[in-house]
Amino acid sequence: MADQTVEQKDENRLHILRHAAFTAADVRAMERPLLETGVPLMRMAATATAHVTADLLDEEGMALEDANIALLAGSGDNGGDGLFAAAILAQNGASVTAIAVGRSLHGDAFDAFIRAGGKVLVLDPASEVPGCAAGFSAGEAGERLRAAIELARHSHVIIDAMTGIGLDGALRGIAGTMAASLGVDGTVPDRTALPDGDTAGEFPLVVAVDAPSGIGIDDGAITGPYIPADVTVTFGALKPAAMLPPASYACGRVTLVDFGFDIDGHTPFVEAVSGDNASETIRLPHLADTKYARGVTGLITGSDRYPGAAVLSAKAAAVSNVGMIRYMGPQRARDMVLDAVPEAVMGKGRVQAWVVGSGVPADDPDSDEEQADPQRQIIAKLLSHYALDDEHDPDIAYEMPPIVVDAGALDLLPDEVPSQVVITPHAGELASLLVGRGLDVDSRDVQLEPLHWAIRAHELTGATVLLKGAITVIVGERAEDDVDDVDSGATVHGDDDAATSDVRVLVAGRAPAWLGTAGAGDVLAGMVGSLLAQQDDEDISYADVAAVGAYLHGYAAAIASESDQRGFNPPTIYGTTTAAPLGKLGHPILASAVADAIPEAFRRLLS
Ligand SMILES: NC(=O)C1=CN([C@@H]2O[C@H](COP(=O)(O)OP(=O)(O)OC[C@H]3O[C@@H](n4cnc5c(N)ncnc54)[C@H](O)[C@@H]3O)[C@@H](O)[C@H]2O)[C@@H](O)CC1
Ligand SMILES: [K+]
Known part of the structure; x- marks a missing residue:
């Protein structure tokens, strides 16, 4: 490897990033050293998500100022990515409503989103989101849920940031209900096979943050509800779900944001033949x-x-x-x-x-x-x-x-x-x-x-x-x-097959x-x-x-x-490759x- 030029190394890295997928546990291990040195990964993820969303709208001929965006936000860091991205979109003129599907929202990201003029709809009566009244009746919770589904259905873009690599089993609770109402439940994505670079182009467009919430991150299984995405913006490295059927059929076009992970130090779990x-x-x-x-x-x-x-x-x-x-x-x-x-x-x-x-x-x-x-x-x-x-x-x-x-x-x-x-x-x-x-x-x-x-x-x-x-x-x-x-790597896996x-x-x-x-x-x-x-x-x-x-x-x-x-289709690497012409x-x-x-x-x- 010593005699490789910088260009060759870059090319090798891009090739690995586009053809290798790492388990969620490996992705967390790769992210750790960067977070410890204060690299603002969440901000980087959010900026890329906002850009990809704006480009997608642009492709459909819609200006950001005219766009209604529904953000489905979970209480973990996936929701945090979504809220920061939504804040950028709101700052640039989009009208964005965050639908909180969990009991809380990522603190800093929520603050940024509110400062940018975003609106929030809380669905869980037991939620603790600052400034949002909770403790409402079961009847009102039902009303809110219906309103949230309608709002999302009639938006131009749904940003799905309910869960990412922290998903545990099939989506449950409010997140599961949202996904089942807006997407499908436990079935293989029923989509027309489109040539490279094409999307179905129907509103609402769906942008998945890191992965469509609900698909099996490490095994690509579909065991419950999820919303098939037009575009998935994924972070650091591909997860197996982006490659394995049937989950990968739910990802749409994939853009990968390279955080500079030490991918050579980890063995991919799935590789795509090139x-x-x-x-x-x-x-x-x-x-x-x-x-x-x-x-x-x-x-x-x-x-x-x-x-x-x-x-x-x-x-x-x-x-x-x-x-x-x-x-x-x-x-x-x-x-x-x-x-x-x-x-x-x-x-x-x-x-x-x-x-x-x-x-x-x-x-x-x-x-x-x-x-x-x-x-x-x-x-x-x-x-x-x-x-x-x-x-x-x-x-x-x-x-x-x-x-x-x-x-x-x-x-x-x-x-x-x-x-x-x-x-x-x-x-x-x-x-x-x-x-x-x-x-x-x-x-x-x-x-x-x-x-x-x-x-x-x-x-x-x-x-x-x-x-x-x-x-x-x-x-x-x-x-x-x-x-x-x-054997010599740091990879530690659970007993999940x-x-x-x-x-x-x-x-x-x-x-x-x-x-x-x-x-x-x-x-x-x-x-x-x-x-x-x-x-x-x-x-x-x-x-x-x-x-x-x-x-x-x-x-x-x-x-x-x-x-x-x-x-x-191997992913587009954010910021380095231009989209291929329509095939x-x-x-x-x-x-x-x-x-x-x-x-x-x-x-x-x-x-
Ligand atoms: N790994 C990385 O390099 C980076 C990760 N980031 C983001 O952080 C995410 C991971 O964040 P977290 O670890 O907080 O986890 P997630 O935000 O992916 O998921 C945790 C949340 O999902 C809920 N949840 C889990 N299983 C559920 C189920 N079956 N039904 C309903 N709700 C469920 C949990 O209650 C919790 O609120 C990534 O996917 C990515 O979006 C980014 O912020 C930047 C860097
Ligand atoms: K997601």
């Missing part, structure tokens, strides 16, 4: 390579019922930078694969990675063993070599090549396997896998708390878990050297929403298989390779659909078009 990671994971051909040295991917995919999946997975694998693919399947699928990929070799042989299960029917409880799809029987036999149990030799399991276990093969997964087994379920498939292991969970639970359930699946099976979605979540083991870093540091958590959010189409999963399985096959580093993190597969898959989809929309929405695509765009995705990443 083009840089992706290009590093691609093995460039060597001068003396043969097709075998570049990697061979073996596929046991497709079936008489779904032969198309064989073609999609084989084609995607073949163009994902390996020397060769081998295909095994029924005659019709073999003919179709050969038609699409004449280069494919049919039948058994040595491979560096397997892909199994795409387009293979899942277990049919009504059919007997003999009638089971022949592909299932072959896959079951192969997977038995990966089993870590008393009946099998664990050395064999650990020495088997990496394997992608998709779709119809998921229910054939042995109880426990090593981490080179990469499972690629969507929410429903992950729920079935967990139910099969005695857990009580359904597809909706997985959609609302994807990280939690992906971690459970990784812990239970040992497999690397790639949970597909608009933002794909990947959970696996950390690479060896990475583990040392975490969202804050466990011994798992590697990544997100891949490069894909446009157009990618949600039949066959896309088959293409992904083939790509991940070939990325695994080409690795020649013994100590690779399977989670990282799988995540890069998902990133490249998304990138190919973006090229195929000509779309600038993506599941996760293109793009057009619908077929999964085969995604496979066709893979070579171009490689080209762009490598150039």
Whole structure:
């Protein structure tokens, strides 16, 4: 690092800030030394929030003097940020009402807000806000609540400063009622996927302070009410909620205010794959390579019922930078694969990675063993070599090549396997896998708390878990050297699984929403298989390779659909980068078009 120039260091820092998220506990640890030396973090947070709010109004063609702003203020420091920001907006002509959802308000911030001419509406009869009468009747409390909701609904901007990293569980009490009335309760944000830089632009615009109040800060879970934001202004470093689904869908555009935290001294809890990671994971051909040295991917995919999946997975694998693919399947699928990929070799042989299960029917409880799809029987036999149990030799399991276990093969997964087994379920498939292991969970639970359930699946099976979605979540083991870093770091976590540091958590959010189409999963399985096959580093993190597969898959989809929309957009760093020009929405695509765009995705990443 010593020979890095200042510019490189700055660039590295920006890259980390935009692609790494730290737990609330780590953010507090990073903020402490700055607060101890008197850095006015709250003022800095508030100034940025005020600027972003004014810019947002400006984008909608509204002058600050004409704007009515409703500030939802909690009693903690998040409310303090909001009140200081609101004071700046009021000083600049906006008409601002602070709605106190707790019993108190941050003292200094409240004083500044009142001096700036702000108005206050107190909702809790037991509140102690200077100059605001309390002790009113239950009837009046109800009236006040209704008035506050109406006021917020008819404002131009709602600034949501009820809770930030101090949130404990789902929003309760008055804050919960406000959020449920103005936003949604316990459901995934229902929003149109807009291209980079765009917002729905409807009043009231919602600016979240640090995070939309109510979303799971460390695990991205949605378990109660919250108000989906158009813009989130977040402080110091990204928190996992800004990256993890479904919470990140509630954040809108994110602006990060860099406080100068010592981010190098802390290990991120979640990392988003970037083009840089992706290009590093691609093995460039060597001068003396043969097709075998570049990697061979073996596929046991497709079936008489779904032969198309064989073609999609084989084609995607073949163009994902390996020397060769081998295909095994029924005659019709073999003919179709050969038609699409004449280069494919049919039948058994040595491979560096397997892909199994795409387009293979899942277990049919009504059919007997003999009638089971022949592909299932072959896959079951192969997977038995990966089993870590008393009946099998664990050395064999650990020495088997990496394997992608998709779709119809998921229910054939042995109880426990090593981490080179990469499972690629969507929410429903992950729920079935967990139910099969005695857990009580359904597809909706997985959609609302994807990280939690992906971690459970990784812990239970040992497999690397790639949970597909608009933002794909990947959970696996950390690479060896990475583990040392975490152990020696100051990171101290509670027993909450969202804050466990011994798992590697990544997100891949490069894909446009157009990618949600039949066959896309088959293409992904083939790509991940070939990325695994080409690795020649013994100590690779399977989670990282799988995540890069998902990133490249998304990138190919973006090229195929000509779309600038993506599941996760890295934040704008306040004051350093200008907003990107408005992107293109793009057009619908077929999964085969995604496979066709893979070579171009490689080209762009490598150039
Ligand atoms: N970490 C940092 O670097 C900085 C943090 N600041 C702000 O400070 C915030 C953290 O402040 P605090 O620690 O005071 O915590 P918060 O203000 O985030 O939350 C605490 C408040 O939320 C209420 N609350 C918690 N859980 C609730 C629930 N389930 N239902 C209803 N109410 C609930 C509490 O009663 C309390 O009033 C950050 O999010 C950020 O906005 C900034 O001021 C500047 C620097
Ligand atoms: K908030």
